[in-house]
Amino acid sequence: MTLTPQAIRIFHLQPGAQARELPELPTQPPARGFYWIACTRAAFSTELPRLQGVLQALTGQQLVDLHVSDLLNAQLPSHYDYTSQYDMLVVRRLSASLAPAAAPLMPAAARGGPPVLRRIDTSPVGFAVFDQVLLSVHPADCSVRDAYAARLITPPAPTTTPPPEAPKDSAPPTTPAEAVVRELRTGPVAGTRLPASPADLMLRMVNQIVDNYLDLRRELSRQLDHWQAELLQPRTRFNNWRALMDARLTLHQLDEICEDQRAAVQAWCAVLETWAPSSDTPAALRELDLLKVRSRDVLEHIERVVHHVRRLEQSTEATVQMHFSAQSNRTNDIMRTLTALTAVFLPLNLIAGIFGMNFEFIPLVHKQDGFWWAMGSMTATAVGLTLFFWRKRYLARTGQG
Structure with missing residues (x-):
């Protein structure tokens, strides 16, 4: 049975080869690499028995009922949980529009202010991470899934320019951790290397979700700076109090959402420290180090968002107090x-x-x-x-x- 491309998308990722999108759900574990099954929340609810059967055939394990209800819950905050066979991470992303399944930060009737505030709506994206399968459940209008899927199946542009040579006087990395950091931040694999595991792919998408929050903070900063300039003008009569109060409430709720994200990723990092490499080979050790570094990088991005949101809250409160003073x-x-x-x-x-x-x-x-x-x-x-x-x-x- 061929599936609707926009409802459920299946990709086969394997090292040394181009990612391939499959027309049907697989029935056997991959010989190399892993599968990424990305579906909307509605498709997950409709095709749940079939998806459970596919997971049983591919991994020998099905999703437990509590995790199924979590993945179907559109109001669920960000959190992390695990079993002996798989890990589950839920992260709330910014919604592109007010979809029926989205859970807005505040009721639509009470939300006011500039367009940037009316756009701050979130909905959960769930990930179930198996050894050779990544199952992700997205909202119907999730741009994260489609953007990353397009990145996977688009072949890299050919280039004839040789990679830049390292300076002769630069010392090589002295520890494996330094080598991992250098490989993540520089070199030819920084933006073109395919994910090596389901956990790696999940972290990349989570990082993209968090980066959307980082982009949003610039618009919030510009709007709040404009209001602050109006508040501090001695001869200006400020009339946007309703919008300003909505902005303060939105920033507070955005802070809570980011705190949930940070707690979930911190729990993931704590469990990741207990993982043992699949083998004692240098490649397996390096892959585990890459996961740890990427997890800490995602956590650092979330902490940057939390820090900036709190700074905006404090700045707005201080400006209001200065205005009344x-x-x-x-x-x-x-x-x-x-x-x-x-x-x-x-x-x-x-x-x-x-x-x-x-x-x-x-x-x-x-x-x-x-x-x-x-x-x-x-x-x-x-x-x-x-x-x-x-x-x-x-x-x-x-x-x-």
């Missing part, structure tokens, strides 16, 4: 100026009130120059008080940075 200082300046002006005019009102009393005999009232004496005294009092308050900086504005 600046508004409070501005209000204090206004009240201080009004108080000083009131104090200047109080003696003038007193003088005017005295000369406005209904008495028959008041000094200066019946004199020809009495008005000018009163006006002069009022002017002198006002000027004197103004100079006094100016010297005391009661009328000076607080400097704005």
Whole structure:
């Protein structure tokens, strides 16, 4: 029976050969390499009995019922679990759109703000790692599966340029760990080498999922920087409080999601340290070292996302506090100026009130120059008080940075 390509995709990866996509589910274990069975969550639910039979034929083991329910759960947080025959890792990825199976960070009705915030929706991707089979369960709109599948089956571009030679004065790696790190970060195998095992392929896809979070943080940073600039403008009336509160809530929930990712990968790394190589050959030892290095690299990427999200949370909170502090200082300046002006005019009102009393005999009232004496005294009092308050900086504005 031929399967729908978009529902279930099967790949055969073997060392030294191009990855090959199979039209049907295999019935026998591979002689070399391993199989990658990638299916959508709906196809996994529909074809579950058949997939369980294929896993039994290929590995001698089926998925336990609890893990099946985990892979079918669209609300499941990132976590790691294992049995004696396989390991299971669930990682939440960023959704490209609001699919029905996706679990948004917040209800759609309450989610507001700029488009970058409305795009932050996540859905789980599950991996079951056997010795010669990788089963991955994706959402229906998962671009990670299709992008990595296209990378596997696309032949590398031919090149005639020889690889660069190492400097003659550079010392060779002194330990196997240094050799593994150099091979991962430099050299011809950095981006073209096929995954050597199901665990290696899983880690590469997890790393791609985490990198999507790293790309998202740039857009979040630009949006929050724009809001911070508006908040710190002394003459700007900020009106995007609903969007800002949504952003703070989204950042908090994104922090929780990344913490779940980190806990899951840390559990995977802890179990990986207990693994023994399939043989005592240098190739087997090197493959295990590659898995450990790649796992630590994925963990480091997750920690970078967590660190950046927390820094954005703290920066947003600090900017809000600075905004209210600046508004409070501005209000204090206004009240201080009004108080000083009131104090200047109080003696003038007193003088005017005295000369406005209904008495028959008041000094200066019946004199020809009495008005000018009163006006002069009022002017002198006002000027004197103004100079006094100016010297005391009661009328000076607080400097704005």
